[in-house]
Amino acid sequence: MTAATDSTEGRREGSNDSKKSVAVFTVNNEVGFRVAMGLSSHYRVKAVILSDGGDDSRSESLKENGVEVHIADEFNKETVFNILHGCYACFLATKTVFTEPNFQQNEIERGILVVEQCKAANISHLIHLTHVTVEFSIGILARQNDAKEFIERQIRKLAIPSTGLILPVPYEVLFTVHKPVRYSGHKYFLKIPMGETAFDGISLEHVGEIVGGILAQGPKAFGKDYAVSAGKLTVEEMASIMSRQLHPADIRDAKMTVNELRQQGAETPGSEDIANMYEFMSRMDLRHNIDLTRSLCPSLLSFDQWVSKQRDQFKHILTQNK
Helix, strand or coil, X not given: CCCEEEEEECCCCCCCCCCCEEEEECCCCHHHHHHHHHHCCCCEEEEEEECCCCCHHHHHHHHHCCCEEEEECCCCHXXXXXXXXCCCEEEECCCCCCCXXXXXXXXXXHHHHHHHHHHHCCCCEEEEECCCCHHHHHCCCCXXXXXXXXXXXXHHHCCCCEEEEECCEEHHHHHXXXXXXXXECCEEEECCCCCCCCXXXXXXXXXXXXXXXXXXXHHHHCCEEEEECCCEECHHHHHHHHHHHCCCCEEEECCCXXXXXXXXXXXXXXXXXXXXXXXXXXXXXXXXXXXXXXXXXXXXXXHHHHHHHCHHHHHHHHHHCC
């Protein structure tokens, strides 16, 4: 492991010196990037990006918003402690890299290293992505979720003032892994293996505001896990909303099963873990709290409102999907 290779302060009018500092690990993760951007107007943000992130535009966007960007080859104790030193709070979003050998253990080790240095730096509030462990709940592996539970155990062991943030399926998966698939003319399928079970969702654009709301609660948020949501819908209900908003597109639930997703195997790294996550969601009620979410994020959009806002991007995706 090597120390940080670069540290660059973003520039904008005014000074951040009087603001509390928040470190964000890491902005390689889309959630971390959104949090860093969302907090930048109220906090002095120190965003950490691993040098293999490969997206220079992300780093530039952060700098333009006054964020202090730290680029590191890899985490080590000294690098992480120096970034955390003097910070009021830390947001930790570990990233699952399914293409890595031993990806679950790698994620746990990176997360625990940051957690231990939060303790050493006497961080006043650690907010971290977490999840109910799938393995211990129903006996199958969803290692992208389970890793975060192991990290939370270390946070509790070290008695760090902390708040867990449990995110549901982000609406933005409809731009990537679950984008509508054309099967005829203007007809498309949504391939999300949830059957007739309604499940929670939210747009990642709200995560920064949610984390800001948690920070504003201070000690009231310590020791709690906040499971946030903008609402529950079935895949069929999502498809119906999208069809209405994106006319003339006719979008239907493909009735995909978790076994069909598992069978994608080597074609899609992590497909079995992702399929197991959906099986877990269909069997367990995680009790995401919409009212709590709205109190933390007054600008919260429903799925219908979000699709309307993203209409142009969806239409671009649909026209490219041949």
